[in-house]
Amino acid sequence: MDIKGFRFSAVEAAIKKPGRLDLALIFSELPAEVAAVFTTNKVQAAPVLISRRRAKNGMARALLVNSGNANACTGEQGMADALECARATAEALGLPDEELLIASTGVIGQPLPMERFRKGIQPLVDGLAVGTLDDVAHAIMTTDTFAKIERRQGEAGGSSYCIEGVAKGAGMIQPNMATMLSFLVTDAAVDPALLRSAFSEAVEGSFNAITVDGDTSTNDTALIIANGAAGNRLIEAGTPEAAAFLALLHDTLLSLAKQIVKDGEGATKFVEIRVRRAKSNADAKKAALAVANSLLVKTAFFGQDANWGRIIAAVGYSGAEMEQDRVEIRFDDVVMASSGVFAGGDAEAAGTEVLKQKEFTVTIDLHVGAGEATVYTSDLSYDYVRINADYRT
Amino acid sequence: MDIKGFRFSAVEAAIKKPGRLDLALIFSELPAEVAAVFTTNKVQAAPVLISRRRAKNGMARALLVNSGNANACTGEQGMADALECARATAEALGLPDEELLIASTGVIGQPLPMERFRKGIQPLVDGLAVGTLDDVAHAIMTTDTFAKIERRQGEAGGSSYCIEGVAKGAGMIQPNMATMLSFLVTDAAVDPALLRSAFSEAVEGSFNAITVDGDTSTNDTALIIANGAAGNRLIEAGTPEAAAFLALLHDTLLSLAKQIVKDGEGATKFVEIRVRRAKSNADAKKAALAVANSLLVKTAFFGQDANWGRIIAAVGYSGAEMEQDRVEIRFDDVVMASSGVFAGGDAEAAGTEVLKQKEFTVTIDLHVGAGEATVYTSDLSYDYVRINADYRT
Numbered sequence: 001m002d003i004k005g006f007r008f009s010a011v012e013a014a015i016k017k018p019g020r021l022d023l024a025l026i027f028s029e030l031p032a033e034v035a036a037v038f039t040t041n042k043v044q045a046a047p048v049l050i051s052r053r054r055a056k057n058g059m060a061r062a063l064l065v066n067s068g069n070a071n072a073c074t075g076e077q078g079m080a081d082a083l084e085c086a087r088a089t090a091e092a093l094g095l096p097d098e099e100l101l102i103a104s105t106g107v108i109g110q111p112l113p114m115e116r117f118r119k120g121i122q123p124l125v126d127g128l129a130v131g132t133l134d135d136v137a138h139a140i141m142t143t144d145t146f147a148k149i150e151r152r153q154g155e156a157g158g159s160s161y162c163i164e165g166v167a168k169g170a171g172m173i174q175p176n177m178a179t180m181l182s183f184l185v186t187d188a189a190v191d192p193a194l195l196r197s198a199f200s201e202a203v204e205g206s207f208n209a210i211t212v213d214g215d216t217s218t219n220d221t222a223l224i225i226a227n228g229a230a231g232n233r234l235i236e237a238g239t240p241e242a243a244a245f246l247a248l249l250h251d252t253l254l255s256l257a258k259q260i261v262k263d264g265e266g267a268t269k270f271v272e273i274r275v276r277r278a279k280s281n282a283d284a285k286k287a288a289l290a291v292a293n294s295l296l297v298k299t300a301f302f303g304q305d306a307n308w309g310r311i312i313a314a315v316g317y318s319g320a321e322m323e324q325d326r327v328e329i330r331f332d333d334v335v336m337a338s339s340g341v342f343a344g345g346d347a348e349a350a351g352t353e354v355l356k357q358k359e360f361t362v363t364i365d366l367h368v369g370a371g372e373a374t375v376y377t378s379d380l381s382y383d384y385v386r387i388n389a390d391y392r393t
Numbered sequence: 394m395d396i397k398g399f400r401f402s403a404v405e406a407a408i409k410k411p412g413r414l415d416l417a418l419i420f421s422e423l424p425a426e427v428a429a430v431f432t433t434n435k436v437q438a439a440p441v442l443i444s445r446r447r448a449k450n451g452m453a454r455a456l457l458v459n460s461g462n463a464n465a466c467t468g469e470q471g472m473a474d475a476l477e478c479a480r481a482t483a484e485a486l487g488l489p490d491e492e493l494l495i496a497s498t499g500v501i502g503q504p505l506p507m508e509r510f511r512k513g514i515q516p517l518v519d520g521l522a523v524g525t526l527d528d529v530a531h532a533i534m535t536t537d538t539f540a541k542i543e544r545r546q547g548e549a550g551g552s553s554y555c556i557e558g559v560a561k562g563a564g565m566i567q568p569n570m571a572t573m574l575s576f577l578v579t580d581a582a583v584d585p586a587l588l589r590s591a592f593s594e595a596v597e598g599s600f601n602a603i604t605v606d607g608d609t610s611t612n613d614t615a616l617i618i619a620n621g622a623a624g625n626r627l628i629e630a631g632t633p634e635a636a637a638f639l640a641l642l643h644d645t646l647l648s649l650a651k652q653i654v655k656d657g658e659g660a661t662k663f664v665e666i667r668v669r670r671a672k673s674n675a676d677a678k679k680a681a682l683a684v685a686n687s688l689l690v691k692t693a694f695f696g697q698d699a700n701w702g703r704i705i706a707a708v709g710y711s712g713a714e715m716e717q718d719r720v721e722i723r724f725d726d727v728v729m730a731s732s733g734v735f736a737g738g739d740a741e742a743a744g745t746e747v748l749k750q751k752e753f754t755v756t757i758d759l760h761v762g763a764g765e766a767t768v769y770t771s772d773l774s775y776d777y778v779r780i781n782a783d784y785r786t
Contacts (some may be wrong), residue, residue, distance in 0.1 A: 043709030043733075073705055075718065075734035108702025109735045219707050260739030295688075299778050309501025312466055313611050326435045326467065340436075341468035342502045358738045382775050385692050 005229030267382030659776030
């Protein structure tokens with residue numbers, strides 16, 4: 001079953017290196033609702049400033065996105081350029097300006113190559129006749145090594161509907177949004193307030209639960225456009241259909257979030273960090289993030305070194321309440337430490353075997369309360385350094 | 394002029410690999426005052442727990458330190474082992490237990506090799522006849538590539554005195570103490586309260602102003618032992634001599650701190666990050682640390698990439714108050730960005746030349762207040778990953 005009432009397009013506008021799609025468009029044939037979240041960085045790119053304001057209206061029918069240039073730290077010229085791109089696209093689509101959102105990702109601090117945008121927009125709009133969401137997924141890639149896309153189907157009141165989405169990530173990935181773009185579309189008819197609350201909740205448990213390097217970017221944007229083309233009875237808050245929609249949306253976002261971590265710059269490991277029995281959920285998240293962002297922990301993962309001492313040390317400086325002689329640490333099912341000391345026996349050898357896998361789970365039980373959190377992260381490899389030392393050259 | 398009334402010793406106790414000094418002793422021939430600061434990590438090694446308590450008495454005549462094993466996360470056994478080592482050393486020196494401090498650095502979570510300590514202590518005490526502070530500097534090294542030592546001379550009331558110190562650092566270096574040990578001795582006679590306040594203040598502007606990887610360890614200890622053997626008139630608070638002592642102490646600690654950063658694991662650059670005109674000093678430090686700890690910034694330094702956008706982005710998520718269109722960023726004297734946008738002209742080429750140096754300064758002027766802070770950091774290279782992926786193997 002295909003999603004109804006959406007069209008997609010992507011072109012090569014020569015913003016990135018030749019031969020790569022870099023300008024994309026998502027368009028709803030019907031009036032549509034939008035819910036969106038943006039970076040918490042105080043430095044915000046022009047497209048973020050514009051889209052944040054427009055998304056507040058709750059209605060949006062199109063999204064223009066480019067990769068290769070973030071249009072961040074570009075001052076008044078950057079704002080004028082973003083508005084011009086948005087206006088030209090809205091005009092070509094026959095939409096009011098306010099119903100078009102924009103997003104950008106790429107290098108900070110360089111002016112948009114406006115001639116290339118001006119030339120690219122009409123071919124982009126023409127491409128809606130033939131383009132696919134897959135094209136969009138490719139066009140938003142920067143240092144990503146694979147396109148990130150997810151599709152799910154749900155049912156509400158006897159009608160099927162789809163949720164589909166794309167994402168880009170790679171470096172600068174940290175909760176509260178990071179250089180991460182993710183665009184979702186659904187043909188479900190959803191109550192607007194429910195759409196917003198469900199999207200925020202789903203983002204919290206997915207994009208805000210991943211970290212690659214702890215940096216939060218200037219351009220992060222995640223949004224969902226819902227056009228109701230599936231013809232289902234409106235999904236309203238407090239119904240089983242609403243719960244099912246939230247679960248499906250969360251599932252879709254979590255899949256995209258995990259794809260981002262797996263494609264973390266230079267990543268060779270995918271690690272789930274679970275903190276259990278913390279004083280509070282917030283404490284659990286603090287501890288999990290400190291572990292996930294510790295360079296010493298991340299390089300130990302890369303080296304397949306069962307160095308649980310670095311993990312307990314990271315929890316110790318995380319700010320989370322803890323008592324060191326209550327801490328238990330497991331690698332998958334292998335108990336590495338209990339009551340804060342090395343578990344002994346064959347834990348070292350067994351733990352090393354766990355770390356040799358591509359994916360594993362680290363569980364940290366603090367035994368001081370009932371708080372829980374899970375975050376997903378990658379290791380830190382030589383390639384992370386290579387990719388980021390050479391990014392602009 | 395040599396420092397008076399202190400003796401030093403170091404031996405190979407086979408705690409580290411063969412052929413390396415790993416157990417050291419500092420001993421004052423006279424009764425002495427001590428001032429000390431310790432890790433803020435909630436996970437604290439046994440020697441930290443012991444020395445913190447003993448240092449509160451304000452008197453200490455000796456310090457026993459080993460490298461190769463941190464004696465952290467070793468539970469009750471670790472505490473018993475640390476006490477036994479301390480007791481044996483105090484006995485051999487003829488001191489009350491309470492006047493001996495201990496410190497350890499190395500791998501977390503493994504029991505101390507007690508047989509080796511038991512065998513090592515008498516030769517260590519015997520070595521006081523011939524040992525030097527330089528031996529101590531070597532014995533505390535872990536992944537350090539060079540020994541860190543500093544000596545300064547001052548004058549008070551017509552008498553000369555010395556301040557001498559050693560440090561070890563390398564990885565896990567972050568303000569509020571990191572796996573960093575530093576031991577100072579002075580033969581100056583200093584009022585005990587002044588010694589404590591001067592030491593805290595000097596640590597704040599030196600060891601608490603450096604960061605290599607943002608990790609804070611379980612074992613950090615910095616202390617100074619003052620024995621008055623120089624015979625100067627007591628240095629008291631509020632006098633010119635006190636100001637001179639503080640300046641000299643700060644200078645000594647800053648030199649050791651900078652040596653630590655220069656020897657940061659895999660470091661190829663030494664970078665001074667200055668934040669100016671922040672809302673407050675605390676805000677300035679937040680911003681400087683976010684920049685210094687950003688992996689994207691650190692890898693750009695390694696790649697000699699004049700990517701000021703990553704710097705403004707790090708300030709943006711630091712939590713410091715800022716307005717993006719007021720920010721000025723300079724690499725040495727080259728203005729890279731002003732009013733939040735690229736400075737243009739030949740800034741890119743000139744900025745790249747600055748980054749090709751081994752040492753340079755990044756100045757970030759926020760133009761929102763009068764707060765200032767300076768931190769010192771290193772870049773992030775392939776070798777950081779190599780060293781930390783392979784640390785225990």
